[in-house]
Amino acid sequence: MAQLNNIQPLPQRQLGSTDLHLSVLGLGTVKLGRDKQVKYPSGFKIPEDKEVKNLFSACQDLGINFIDTAPAYGVSEERLGRLLPNKNDWLIMTKVGEAFENGQSSFDFSSTATRSSIERSLKRLKRDYLDMVLVHSDGNDMSIINNEGALSELAELKQQGLIRSFGMSTKTTEGGLWVVENCDVVMATCNLSDNSDLPVLARAKELNKGVVVKKGLQSGHADKSAGGSGVEAAFKHVFSQQGITSMIVGTINLQHLSDNVRIVNDVLTAD
Ligand SMILES: NC(=O)c1ccc[n+]([C@@H]2O[C@H](COP(=O)([O-])OP(=O)(O)OC[C@H]3O[C@@H](n4cnc5c(N)ncnc54)[C@H](OP(=O)(O)O)[C@@H]3O)[C@@H](O)[C@H]2O)c1
Numbered sequence: 001m002a003q004l005n006n007i008q009p010l011p012q013r014q015l016g017s018t019d020l021h022l023s024v025l026g027l028g029t030v031k032l033g034r035d036k037q038v039k040y041p042s043g044f045k046i047p048e049d050k051e052v053k054n055l056f057s058a059c060q061d062l063g064i065n066f067i068d069t070a071p072a073y074g075v076s077e078e079r080l081g082r083l084l085p086n087k088n089d090w091l092i093m094t095k096v097g098e099a100f101e102n103g104q105s106s107f108d109f110s111s112t113a114t115r116s117s118i119e120r121s122l123k124r125l126k127r128d129y130l131d132m133v134l135v136h137s138d139g140n141d142m143s144i145i146n147n148e149g150a151l152s153e154l155a156e157l158k159q160q161g162l163i164r165s166f167g168m169s170t171k172t173t174e175g176g177l178w179v180v181e182n183c184d185v186v187m188a189t190c191n192l193s194d195n196s197d198l199p200v201l202a203r204a205k206e207l208n209k210g211v212v213v214k215k216g217l218q219s220g221h222a223d224k225s226a227g228g229s230g231v232e233a234a235f236k237h238v239f240s241q242q243g244i245t246s247m248i249v250g251t252i253n254l255q256h257l258s259d260n261v262r263i264v265n266d267v268l269t270a271d
Helices: 049-061 076-083 111-125 141-147 150-159 173-182 198-207 231-239 254-269
Strands: 012-014 021-023 025-028 066-068 091-096 098-101 104-107 132-136 166-169 185-189 210-214 246-250
Touching (some): 076 111, 132 150
Parallel strands (some): 025 066, 185 210
Protein backbone atom coordinates (compact mmCIF):
# COMPACT_ATOMS: atom_id res chain seq x y z
CA MET A 1 0.00 0.00 0.00
CA ALA A 2 1.41 3.41 -0.97
CA GLN A 3 2.37 5.81 1.86
CA LEU A 4 -0.05 8.73 1.80
CA ASN A 5 1.02 10.51 4.96
CA ASN A 6 3.28 13.51 4.52
CA ILE A 7 1.78 14.26 1.13
CA GLN A 8 0.23 17.69 0.95
CA PRO A 9 -3.36 17.67 -0.41
CA LEU A 10 -3.60 19.13 -3.90
CA PRO A 11 -4.73 22.72 -4.41
CA GLN A 12 -7.93 23.53 -6.31
CA ARG A 13 -8.58 25.92 -9.18
CA GLN A 14 -11.81 27.52 -10.33
CA LEU A 15 -13.23 26.19 -13.59
CA GLY A 16 -13.39 29.42 -15.58
CA SER A 17 -16.18 31.62 -14.26
CA THR A 18 -18.28 28.70 -12.94
CA ASP A 19 -18.57 28.11 -9.20
CA LEU A 20 -16.83 24.72 -9.52
CA HIS A 21 -13.42 24.35 -7.86
CA LEU A 22 -11.45 21.36 -9.15
CA SER A 23 -8.33 19.77 -7.71
CA VAL A 24 -5.45 20.40 -10.14
CA LEU A 25 -5.27 16.64 -10.79
CA GLY A 26 -8.40 14.64 -11.56
CA LEU A 27 -8.83 10.89 -11.69
CA GLY A 28 -9.45 9.35 -15.12
CA THR A 29 -11.58 6.23 -14.94
CA VAL A 30 -11.24 4.40 -18.25
CA LYS A 31 -9.49 1.53 -16.47
CA LEU A 32 -12.36 1.14 -13.97
CA GLY A 33 -14.77 0.22 -16.73
CA ARG A 34 -13.16 -0.86 -19.95
CA ASP A 35 -10.25 -3.06 -20.99
CA LYS A 36 -11.07 -3.50 -24.69
CA GLN A 37 -9.81 -1.27 -27.52
CA VAL A 38 -7.63 0.84 -25.21
CA LYS A 39 -4.17 2.20 -25.97
CA TYR A 40 -2.23 1.51 -22.79
CA PRO A 41 1.35 0.17 -22.92
CA SER A 42 0.43 -3.07 -21.14
CA GLY A 43 -2.65 -5.15 -20.42
CA PHE A 44 -4.41 -4.74 -17.07
CA LYS A 45 -7.17 -6.27 -15.02
CA ILE A 46 -10.22 -4.12 -14.24
CA PRO A 47 -9.98 -3.63 -10.44
CA GLU A 48 -12.39 -5.28 -7.99
CA ASP A 49 -14.88 -3.14 -6.01
CA LYS A 50 -12.68 -3.20 -2.91
CA GLU A 51 -9.66 -1.91 -4.87
CA VAL A 52 -11.78 0.84 -6.42
CA LYS A 53 -13.01 1.91 -2.97
CA ASN A 54 -9.37 2.08 -1.78
CA LEU A 55 -8.51 4.20 -4.81
CA PHE A 56 -11.36 6.67 -4.06
CA SER A 57 -10.39 6.83 -0.41
CA ALA A 58 -6.75 7.59 -1.37
CA CYS A 59 -7.99 10.31 -3.74
CA GLN A 60 -9.91 11.93 -0.88
CA ASP A 61 -6.82 11.82 1.37
CA LEU A 62 -4.77 13.43 -1.39
CA GLY A 63 -7.25 16.25 -2.04
CA ILE A 64 -8.55 14.93 -5.38
CA ASN A 65 -12.21 15.97 -5.73
CA PHE A 66 -12.51 15.67 -9.52
CA ILE A 67 -13.33 12.51 -11.50
CA ASP A 68 -13.62 12.09 -15.24
CA THR A 69 -15.86 9.40 -16.70
CA ALA A 70 -17.93 8.72 -19.82
CA PRO A 71 -20.49 6.28 -21.18
CA ALA A 72 -17.65 5.30 -23.54
CA TYR A 73 -15.70 3.91 -20.56
CA GLY A 74 -17.87 0.81 -20.26
CA VAL A 75 -19.14 0.31 -16.70
CA SER A 76 -17.19 3.28 -15.27
CA GLU A 77 -20.23 5.52 -14.60
CA GLU A 78 -22.23 2.69 -13.02
CA ARG A 79 -19.31 1.85 -10.70
CA LEU A 80 -18.88 5.49 -9.66
CA GLY A 81 -22.59 5.64 -8.80
CA ARG A 82 -22.30 2.51 -6.72
CA LEU A 83 -18.87 2.92 -5.08
CA LEU A 84 -18.08 6.62 -4.60
CA PRO A 85 -18.37 7.60 -0.93
CA ASN A 86 -20.16 10.90 -0.09
CA LYS A 87 -21.26 11.32 -3.69
CA ASN A 88 -21.93 15.03 -3.41
CA ASP A 89 -18.36 15.80 -2.32
CA TRP A 90 -17.06 14.97 -5.80
CA LEU A 91 -17.14 16.96 -9.02
CA ILE A 92 -17.88 14.51 -11.81
CA MET A 93 -17.27 15.16 -15.47
CA THR A 94 -19.06 12.87 -17.90
CA LYS A 95 -19.69 12.93 -21.63
CA VAL A 96 -22.26 12.46 -24.38
CA GLY A 97 -21.98 11.31 -27.97
CA GLU A 98 -20.10 8.03 -27.63
CA ALA A 99 -21.32 4.80 -26.08
CA PHE A 100 -19.42 1.54 -25.64
CA GLU A 101 -21.52 -1.59 -25.49
CA ASN A 102 -20.74 -5.23 -26.28
CA GLY A 103 -17.14 -4.30 -27.03
CA GLN A 104 -18.12 -1.72 -29.68
CA SER A 105 -18.11 2.09 -29.76
CA SER A 106 -21.00 3.92 -31.39
CA PHE A 107 -21.53 7.64 -31.89
CA ASP A 108 -24.67 9.78 -31.91
CA PHE A 109 -24.45 13.55 -31.49
CA SER A 110 -28.13 14.31 -32.04
CA SER A 111 -30.15 16.29 -29.47
CA THR A 112 -32.39 13.27 -28.75
CA ALA A 113 -29.40 10.99 -28.08
CA THR A 114 -27.82 13.74 -25.96
CA ARG A 115 -30.87 14.03 -23.73
CA SER A 116 -31.22 10.28 -23.27
CA SER A 117 -27.48 9.97 -22.56
CA ILE A 118 -27.82 12.59 -19.79
CA GLU A 119 -30.85 10.76 -18.33
CA ARG A 120 -28.88 7.50 -18.35
CA SER A 121 -25.81 9.15 -16.75
CA LEU A 122 -27.95 10.69 -13.98
CA LYS A 123 -29.31 7.22 -13.18
CA ARG A 124 -25.97 5.45 -13.37
CA LEU A 125 -24.18 8.10 -11.31
CA LYS A 126 -27.14 8.35 -8.88
CA ARG A 127 -27.14 12.15 -9.08
CA ASP A 128 -29.90 14.78 -9.43
CA TYR A 129 -27.68 16.93 -11.66
CA LEU A 130 -24.34 16.60 -13.44
CA ASP A 131 -21.43 18.96 -12.69
CA MET A 132 -19.67 18.95 -16.07
CA VAL A 133 -20.72 17.37 -19.37
CA LEU A 134 -18.59 17.25 -22.51
CA VAL A 135 -19.38 16.18 -26.03
CA HIS A 136 -17.05 13.22 -26.63
CA SER A 137 -15.74 14.07 -30.09
CA ASP A 138 -15.06 11.34 -32.63
CA GLY A 139 -12.50 13.64 -34.28
CA ASN A 140 -14.89 15.60 -36.51
CA ASP A 141 -15.16 18.54 -34.11
CA MET A 142 -16.38 21.17 -36.57
CA SER A 143 -18.95 18.88 -38.13
CA ILE A 144 -20.39 18.10 -34.67
CA ILE A 145 -20.39 21.81 -33.83
CA ASN A 146 -21.98 22.93 -37.11
CA ASN A 147 -24.31 20.06 -37.99
CA GLU A 148 -25.40 18.28 -34.78
CA GLY A 149 -27.70 19.16 -31.89
CA ALA A 150 -25.54 18.00 -28.95
CA LEU A 151 -24.14 21.36 -27.84
CA SER A 152 -27.44 23.26 -28.09
CA GLU A 153 -29.15 20.45 -26.14
CA LEU A 154 -26.49 20.76 -23.42
CA ALA A 155 -27.08 24.53 -23.28
CA GLU A 156 -30.80 23.82 -22.82
CA LEU A 157 -30.12 21.22 -20.09
CA LYS A 158 -27.95 23.77 -18.30
CA GLN A 159 -30.83 26.27 -18.42
CA GLN A 160 -33.05 23.58 -16.89
CA GLY A 161 -30.54 23.00 -14.04
CA LEU A 162 -29.79 19.38 -14.97
CA ILE A 163 -26.14 20.17 -15.72
CA ARG A 164 -23.92 22.86 -14.21
CA SER A 165 -21.44 23.37 -17.06
CA PHE A 166 -20.70 21.97 -20.49
CA GLY A 167 -18.23 21.89 -23.35
CA MET A 168 -16.41 19.39 -25.50
CA SER A 169 -13.44 17.05 -25.48
CA THR A 170 -11.93 18.16 -28.77
CA LYS A 171 -9.49 16.65 -31.21
CA THR A 172 -8.69 19.70 -33.36
CA THR A 173 -7.34 23.16 -32.56
CA GLU A 174 -10.15 24.77 -34.55
CA GLY A 175 -12.75 22.85 -32.51
CA GLY A 176 -11.01 23.74 -29.24
CA LEU A 177 -10.97 27.44 -30.12
CA TRP A 178 -14.69 27.37 -30.96
CA VAL A 179 -15.46 25.63 -27.66
CA VAL A 180 -13.61 28.18 -25.51
CA GLU A 181 -15.47 30.99 -27.27
CA ASN A 182 -18.90 29.39 -26.79
CA CYS A 183 -18.90 26.98 -23.81
CA ASP A 184 -17.75 26.74 -20.18
CA VAL A 185 -14.99 24.17 -20.52
CA VAL A 186 -12.79 22.42 -23.05
CA MET A 187 -10.89 19.16 -22.63
CA ALA A 188 -7.71 19.61 -24.67
CA THR A 189 -4.54 17.66 -25.33
CA CYS A 190 -1.21 18.88 -23.95
CA ASN A 191 1.95 16.78 -23.74
CA LEU A 192 5.62 16.84 -24.70
CA SER A 193 4.82 15.40 -28.13
CA ASP A 194 1.64 17.31 -28.95
CA ASN A 195 1.35 21.02 -28.32
CA SER A 196 -1.12 21.76 -31.09
CA ASP A 197 -3.76 22.89 -28.55
CA LEU A 198 -1.56 25.59 -26.94
CA PRO A 199 -3.53 28.33 -28.79
CA VAL A 200 -6.70 26.87 -27.21
CA LEU A 201 -5.17 27.15 -23.73
CA ALA A 202 -4.06 30.73 -24.41
CA ARG A 203 -7.52 31.80 -25.64
CA ALA A 204 -9.20 30.08 -22.67
CA LYS A 205 -7.00 32.09 -20.34
CA GLU A 206 -7.95 35.34 -22.08
CA LEU A 207 -11.65 34.49 -21.84
CA ASN A 208 -11.46 32.92 -18.35
CA LYS A 209 -12.80 29.55 -19.50
CA GLY A 210 -12.15 26.14 -17.95
CA VAL A 211 -9.44 23.88 -19.39
CA VAL A 212 -9.00 20.23 -18.48
CA VAL A 213 -5.91 18.60 -19.98
CA LYS A 214 -6.09 15.02 -21.27
CA LYS A 215 -3.28 12.77 -22.47
CA GLY A 216 -0.64 14.65 -20.44
CA LEU A 217 1.17 11.34 -19.80
CA GLN A 218 0.41 10.16 -23.35
CA SER A 219 -1.82 7.33 -22.08
CA GLY A 220 1.16 5.88 -20.17
CA HIS A 221 3.65 6.34 -23.02
CA ALA A 222 5.24 9.47 -21.47
CA ASP A 223 8.17 10.76 -23.49
CA LYS A 224 11.35 9.53 -21.72
CA SER A 225 13.85 11.65 -23.68
CA ALA A 226 14.27 14.07 -20.73
CA GLY A 227 15.36 11.15 -18.52
CA GLY A 228 13.74 8.95 -15.85
CA SER A 229 10.22 7.62 -16.39
CA GLY A 230 9.19 10.76 -18.24
CA VAL A 231 6.35 11.34 -15.76
CA GLU A 232 7.98 14.27 -13.95
CA ALA A 233 8.95 15.98 -17.21
CA ALA A 234 5.40 15.48 -18.50
CA PHE A 235 3.82 17.13 -15.42
CA LYS A 236 6.36 19.99 -15.56
CA HIS A 237 5.45 20.59 -19.18
CA VAL A 238 1.69 20.65 -18.57
CA PHE A 239 1.79 22.82 -15.46
CA SER A 240 4.17 25.33 -17.03
CA GLN A 241 1.33 26.26 -19.40
CA GLN A 242 -1.00 29.13 -18.53
CA GLY A 243 -4.74 28.76 -18.34
CA ILE A 244 -5.03 25.15 -17.14
CA THR A 245 -7.67 24.35 -14.53
CA SER A 246 -6.86 20.68 -14.04
CA MET A 247 -5.22 17.66 -15.66
CA ILE A 248 -6.88 14.26 -15.85
CA VAL A 249 -4.66 11.24 -15.24
CA GLY A 250 -6.03 7.75 -15.16
CA THR A 251 -4.47 5.26 -12.76
CA ILE A 252 -5.49 2.15 -10.88
CA ASN A 253 -2.16 2.03 -9.07
CA LEU A 254 -2.04 3.66 -5.62
CA GLN A 255 1.71 4.19 -5.82
CA HIS A 256 1.35 6.04 -9.14
CA LEU A 257 -1.51 8.10 -7.69
CA SER A 258 0.51 9.29 -4.70
CA ASP A 259 3.66 9.81 -6.84
CA ASN A 260 1.64 11.97 -9.22
CA VAL A 261 0.26 14.13 -6.40
CA ARG A 262 3.71 14.54 -4.87
CA ILE A 263 5.24 15.50 -8.23
CA VAL A 264 2.49 17.98 -9.10
CA ASN A 265 2.75 19.63 -5.66
CA ASP A 266 6.53 19.92 -6.18
CA VAL A 267 6.11 21.35 -9.68
CA LEU A 268 3.56 23.93 -8.49
CA THR A 269 5.58 25.05 -5.48
CA ALA A 270 8.81 25.32 -7.52
CA ASP A 271 7.35 28.22 -9.55
N1 LIG B 1 -11.63 11.92 -25.84
C1 LIG B 1 -11.60 12.00 -24.56
O1 LIG B 1 -12.44 12.61 -23.96
C2 LIG B 1 -10.49 11.36 -23.82
C3 LIG B 1 -9.52 10.70 -24.50
C4 LIG B 1 -8.51 10.15 -23.77
C5 LIG B 1 -8.54 10.28 -22.42
N2 LIG B 1 -9.52 10.91 -21.78
C6 LIG B 1 -9.58 11.07 -20.32
O2 LIG B 1 -8.39 11.58 -19.92
C7 LIG B 1 -7.75 10.66 -19.03
C8 LIG B 1 -6.32 10.70 -19.39
O3 LIG B 1 -6.12 9.94 -20.58
P1 LIG B 1 -4.75 9.41 -21.07
O4 LIG B 1 -4.96 9.03 -22.50
O5 LIG B 1 -3.65 10.36 -20.68
O6 LIG B 1 -4.53 8.10 -20.31
P2 LIG B 1 -4.98 7.66 -18.89
O7 LIG B 1 -6.23 6.92 -19.04
O8 LIG B 1 -4.90 8.77 -17.94
O9 LIG B 1 -3.82 6.63 -18.54
C9 LIG B 1 -2.64 7.05 -18.00
C10 LIG B 1 -1.71 5.86 -18.01
O10 LIG B 1 -0.52 6.27 -17.36
C11 LIG B 1 -0.23 5.36 -16.32
N3 LIG B 1 0.28 6.14 -15.21
C12 LIG B 1 -0.36 7.04 -14.44
N4 LIG B 1 0.48 7.56 -13.52
C13 LIG B 1 1.68 6.96 -13.73
C14 LIG B 1 2.95 7.06 -13.09
N5 LIG B 1 3.17 7.88 -12.05
N6 LIG B 1 3.96 6.28 -13.56
C15 LIG B 1 3.77 5.44 -14.61
N7 LIG B 1 2.58 5.30 -15.25
C16 LIG B 1 1.56 6.05 -14.81
C17 LIG B 1 -1.50 4.63 -15.97
O11 LIG B 1 -1.20 3.29 -15.59
P3 LIG B 1 -1.46 2.76 -14.08
O12 LIG B 1 -2.91 2.49 -13.99
O13 LIG B 1 -0.60 1.55 -14.04
O14 LIG B 1 -1.00 3.85 -13.17
C18 LIG B 1 -2.26 4.63 -17.30
O15 LIG B 1 -1.95 3.50 -18.06
C19 LIG B 1 -8.46 9.32 -19.22
O16 LIG B 1 -8.45 8.49 -18.08
C20 LIG B 1 -9.84 9.79 -19.56
O17 LIG B 1 -10.52 10.05 -18.35
C21 LIG B 1 -10.49 11.46 -22.46
